[in-house]
Amino acid sequence: MLVFTLALLLIVASTTMTFVDAWIASTNTAARRISLPTTTITTALKMSAVNETMAKPRSSASLPDFGTTTIEVDKIKLEKKRRKKKADGYDTKVGMDKKEPEQKENKWRRSDLFGSSLVDQTMDELKNDKDFQSTQKRIAKVGLAGMSKEERTQRRRALDKLNVQPFAKFLTEQMNGQAKTSGEDSSAAATTSTTKTDDGSEPSSVAVAPKPKRVKPYILKRKAPTILQINIGLYCNQACGHCHVESSPLRTTEMMTAETAAQCLELLKNTPSIDTLDITGGAPELNAHFRYLVSMARVIRGKDLTIIDRCNLTVLQEPGQEDLVDFLKDQDVHVIASLPCYSAENVDTQRGGGVFERSIAALLALNEAGYGRKREESDHGSRLQLDLVYNPLGAFLPPPQEKLQVQYQEQLAENFGILFDQLYTITNMPIKRFADFLHRRGELSEYMDLLVRNFNPDTVEELMCLNTINVGWDGKIYDCDFNQQLGYNVGVDSIHRGGKTVFDIDSLDELRDIRIRTDNHCFGCTAGMGSS
Numbered sequence: 001m002l003v004f005t006l007a008l009l010l011i012v013a014s015t016t017m018t019f020v021d022a023w024i025a026s027t028n029t030a031a032r033r034i035s036l037p038t039t040t041i042t043t044a045l046k047m048s049a050v051n052e053t054m055a056k057p058r059s060s061a062s063l064p065d066f067g068t069t070t071i072e073v074d075k076i077k078l079e080k081k082r083r084k085k086k087a088d089g090y091d092t093k094v095g096m097d098k099k100e101p102e103q104k105e106n107k108w109r110r111s112d113l114f115g116s117s118l119v120d121q122t123m124d125e126l127k128n129d130k131d132f133q134s135t136q137k138r139i140a141k142v143g144l145a146g147m148s149k150e151e152r153t154q155r156r157r158a159l160d161k162l163n164v165q166p167f168a169k170f171l172t173e174q175m176n177g178q179a180k181t182s183g184e185d186s187s188a189a190a191t192t193s194t195t196k197t198d199d200g201s202e203p204s205s206v207a208v209a210p211k212p213k214r215v216k217p218y219i220l221k222r223k224a225p226t227i228l229q230i231n232i233g234l235y236c237n238q239a240c241g242h243c244h245v246e247s248s249p250l251r252t253t254e255m256m257t258a259e260t261a262a263q264c265l266e267l268l269k270n271t272p273s274i275d276t277l278d279i280t281g282g283a284p285e286l287n288a289h290f291r292y293l294v295s296m297a298r299v300i301r302g303k304d305l306t307i308i309d310r311c312n313l314t315v316l317q318e319p320g321q322e323d324l325v326d327f328l329k330d331q332d333v334h335v336i337a338s339l340p341c342y343s344a345e346n347v348d349t350q351r352g353g354g355v356f357e358r359s360i361a362a363l364l365a366l367n368e369a370g371y372g373r374k375r376e377e378s379d380h381g382s383r384l385q386l387d388l389v390y391n392p393l394g395a396f397l398p399p400p401q402e403k404l405q406v407q408y409q410e411q412l413a414e415n416f417g418i419l420f421d422q423l424y425t426i427t428n429m430p431i432k433r434f435a436d437f438l439h440r441r442g443e444l445s446e447y448m449d450l451l452v453r454n455f456n457p458d459t460v461e462e463l464m465c466l467n468t469i470n471v472g473w474d475g476k477i478y479d480c481d482f483n484q485q486l487g488y489n490v491g492v493d494s495i496h497r498g499g500k501t502v503f504d505i506d507s508l509d510e511l512r513d514i515r516i517r518t519d520n521h522c523f524g525c526t527a528g529m530g531s532s
Contacts, residue, residue, distance in 0.1 A: 110361035313362035398425035
């Protein structure tokens with residue numbers, strides 16, 4: 001699944017214009033630098049928290065680790081744990097063509113990849129991945145629910161070592177301006193009372209301990225739902241190391257049915273405040289009902305509805321998907337694609353051998369269809385939005401988004417002739433495969449400390465759970481995609497019984513008064529500039 005279970009682009013009236021250097025490809029595919037106006041959007045891509053374009057600027061003192069990660073993300077390396085595809089005419093260290101510039105176009109377009117599957121290669125890699133096989137054995141023994149419980153215990157122990165309160169109490173302290181390390185509280189100052197003595201001597205003053213004031217818990221309050229995010233299946237042709245839903249070609253049974261998809265459309269129709277349908281997975285396009293869901297949503301709500309496809313890019317080349325680009329274009333679908341680096345070595349380390357060159361070929365195909373180009377350059381007439389998502393390769397915060405976006409624009413345009421609209425940086429959530437990655441490396445406590453240390457109160461009012469309703473492949477309803485993977489169903493009781501499904505309600509507005517469920521993984525949504 002795309003590390004990004006990202007949500008939508010909301011444009012508001014108030015904007016600020018600035019200028020940044022960007023790179024564009026000319027008609028002969030050579031890139032040239034220009035100065036482009038960029039819009040600082042008050043509310044942009046809705047993630048589980050926020051990203052740099054949304055949050056108010058904060059000092060380095062309040063976010064001690066944000067901005068310390070280099071934007072030259074191709075230089076960030078981790079121990080290789082996958083078999084790499086052999087270099088075949090391109091440099092896997094920097095992802096740049098070794099041939100002459102005029103040969104570059106033929107090199108990267110790779111029409112021969114379309115119609116070929118990545119599944120067999122992914123399965124072969126999983127068979128030889130000792131960590132993956134160890135996790136599978138553990139799942140077979142305790143089940144997915146048991147694994148989620150173990151993860152939660154590991155995160156709690158890590159926080160206990162740091163003397164950090166559970167997230168709900170921590171959030172209350174931070175939002176009420178209480179510094180836990182200061183030793184001060186909000187209670188009234190100590191008072192004295194005069195006590196008469198039995199022998200008639202001078203009365204003495206006795207200090208009376210003040211009654212501590214009760215601190216009102218900080219409650220995350222739902223807003224009118226504007227985003228319907230649907231995870232329509234966990235099957236994927238890849239098995240990315242950071243995937244928080246643990247998607248892979250093995251997840252063949254966890255796929256949304258036509259009946260459940262139809263009920264989701266009914267809720268979309270009955271909830272006028274929804275302006276964005278965000279479809280994710282797995283590789284959502286590989287669900288047999290993906291195109292039905294997209295096309296019917298477009299019919300029901302028309303052009304006013306933003307439809308997002310969380311695309312892993314390589315799915316465009318799977319057999320039977322050769323016309324997928326044309327379908328997305330015809331339905332005016334906003335594509336948000338994962339590309340964790342512009343380096344072949346880093347992408348293939350995180351996402352599997354050969355994924356980088358397949359991703360580049362897919363991005364070029366989207367560009368050819370009009371995605372990522374200016375409206376006047378597209379023959380489609382409407383703006384075909386193509387955004388990319390970066391998530392860190394390891395246990396660190398992402399670099400500043402605006403700076404990294406310029407770096408991506410330069411590298412992708414200059415080396416491959418690729419254009420895109422916006423880059424979003426997200427913080428990895430300490431759950432599922434990434435949590436397992438941290439635990440095996442002995443870095444979970446350090447990472448949780450990093451998240452707590454970089455708590456950003458500006459993210460709280462923009463958290464995804466406030467205005468997003470998440471639906472799982474089986475129709476169960478959640479506050480967010482992360483809660484979905486941990487089994488925190490909306491409306492469950494204290495021991496996780498019950499919970500709402502799409503068949504229990506007629507409109508998403510019926511969920512407004514149900515309390516949002518938080519837990520210790522939520523530190524990832526409020527660190528730095530947020531997560532997805």
